[in-house]
Amino acid sequence: MPFHQVPLLLFFIFSCLFFVTIQTRHRHSHSEHDKFHAVSHVSVPPSPSPSPSTSPAPVPEAVAGSRYSVFSVLDFGAIGDGVTDDTQAFKLAWDTACQTESAVLLVPDGYSFMLQSTVLAGPCKTAGLVFQIEGTIMPPDGPDSWPRNISKRQWLVFYRINGMLMQGGGLVDGKGEKWWNLPCKPHKGIYGTTMPGPCDSPVAIRFFMSSNLTVKGLKIKNSPQFHFSIGSLGINHSRACVSNITVSDSVIQHSDNGIRIKTWQGGSGCVSKVKFRNISMEAVRNPIIIDQYYCLTKNCSNQTSAVVINDISYVNIKGSYDVRSPPMSFACSDSTPCINLTLAQVELQPATRGRTVANPYCWNAHGTVLTQTIPPVYCLMEETNATNDNTNLCG
Ligand SMILES: *[C@@H]1O[C@H](CO)[C@@H](O)[C@H](O)[C@H]1NC(C)=O
Ligand SMILES: *[C@@H]1O[C@H](CO)[C@@H](O)[C@H](O)[C@H]1NC(C)=O
Ligand SMILES: *[C@@H]1O[C@H](CO)[C@@H](O)[C@H](O)[C@H]1NC(C)=O
Ligand SMILES: *[C@@H]1O[C@H](CO)[C@@H](O)[C@H](O)[C@H]1NC(C)=O
């Protein structure tokens, strides 16, 4: 690929989403890899490797007493005062944990780690990597603090990880305040309308070309963009699959997007078997959103192919939403409907009383409301036996 296209591609790849973004089985996985190296904050193997922590780290319950080796970022030189740049220490800790069978990468309680935009790359030796966040991790404070030569559209990117549990009682503080006034890109709505789109602000934590992930119990606040997000898939007709992701027991506060599945027009592949469970929202704009019309310019052409979206469940999602957007929005593509969306115990109240609120929005979305939601969702279509092209499905 000619070099001049790399920035464009990176722009496409990273101008998305906030929290969990997952993309797998890309046809051109090798060149994808190279592109990440072109960004050049990919972690590199440490030498020599510090040995597993012997300090009395608060070993996570889930792994206490097991054969896991615990690697605390403090043992790799992280300071955790909220000011010092701890990126290198995290990279070293990551590489060491990634190359160890059954490892826990520990972000200890009582510290705040400031991290620059970083790619943490796999594949790892273990399918059971645990990323245990007990302390606070945060990006640099606002656009002016970001190094000029580093993309402002991503923060932590996990790349080619198959099997990881990310959990803990810690906090991911997106430091969003200073990003919120940035101008936003337009975004194609249904049938050529233009809607406001995401701003040029970073995706907090993103999984790319990864599978079998669980994200559990994190508290995420003030992210400039969305928190949990899956996609963006289908860039440039690429095939990408994301499946078997569970995001649960988390709190999202004051953010532009809550849990989002976003795909590009014209892509192929699938997003399937994704479960969102027990997530609390506080004044989140777009708490629940599926968007298959994603496009960065006003001039998106209509595309016929689309990423298949099926078996997505939303259970016990409660809290408040910012009334400027609908609390739930399922905008599926014209050609490929979303199938088997299920909603249960979804209760979202407007954060500001007395304002006109938008109704839930659906387009070409099939699914079932298992228990009455607040606000009620009447727009889902009945389940259909019309199967999408099976070649597009992933296992
Ligand atoms: C999209 O795919 C075409 C054909 O494979 C390729 O020539 C072009 O460089 C790709 N564009 C990007 C942004 O990767
Ligand atoms: C960004 O610039 C700084 C200083 O100019 C340099 O040390 C760093 O390596 C650069 N980072 C990248 C990713 O190019
Ligand atoms: C995901 O986990 C399942 C069950 O443990 C395993 O069979 C499958 O190969 C894993 N997928 C990947 C891509 O690692
Ligand atoms: C889904 O992922 C979980 C957690 O990684 C794993 O235990 C399970 O076996 C996976 N299931 C499938 C069908 O891949």
Ligand SMILES: *[C@@H]1O[C@H](CO)[C@@H](O)[C@H](O)[C@H]1NC(C)=O
């Ligand atoms: C739901 O998540 C919260 C944290 O946000 C946790 O305290 C609570 O125990 C969870 N509830 C269930 C039923 O798992």
Ligand SMILES: *[C@@H]1O[C@H](CO)[C@@H](O)[C@H](O)[C@H]1NC(C)=O
């Ligand atoms: C919009 O799309 C048309 C047809 O694809 C193209 O000719 C035109 O240059 C595009 N305009 C912009 C502003 O991208």
Ligand SMILES: *[C@@H]1O[C@H](CO)[C@@H](O)[C@H](O)[C@H]1NC(C)=O
């Ligand atoms: C996309 O399709 C809609 C309806 O099918 C049509 O009104 C619109 O003009 C199309 N837009 C483009 C850019 O082709």
Ligand SMILES: *[C@@H]1O[C@H](CO)[C@@H](O)[C@H](O)[C@H]1NC(C)=O
């Ligand atoms: C629909 O999705 C749910 C969970 O998301 C799954 O348990 C169920 O098997 C799916 N139903 C069909 C018909 O695939």
Ligand SMILES: *[C@@H]1O[C@H](CO)[C@@H](O)[C@H](O)[C@H]1NC(C)=O
């Ligand atoms: C879907 O298929 C099942 C079994 O093949 C059948 O019982 C059911 O009536 C079909 N539903 C619709 C809406 O066609």
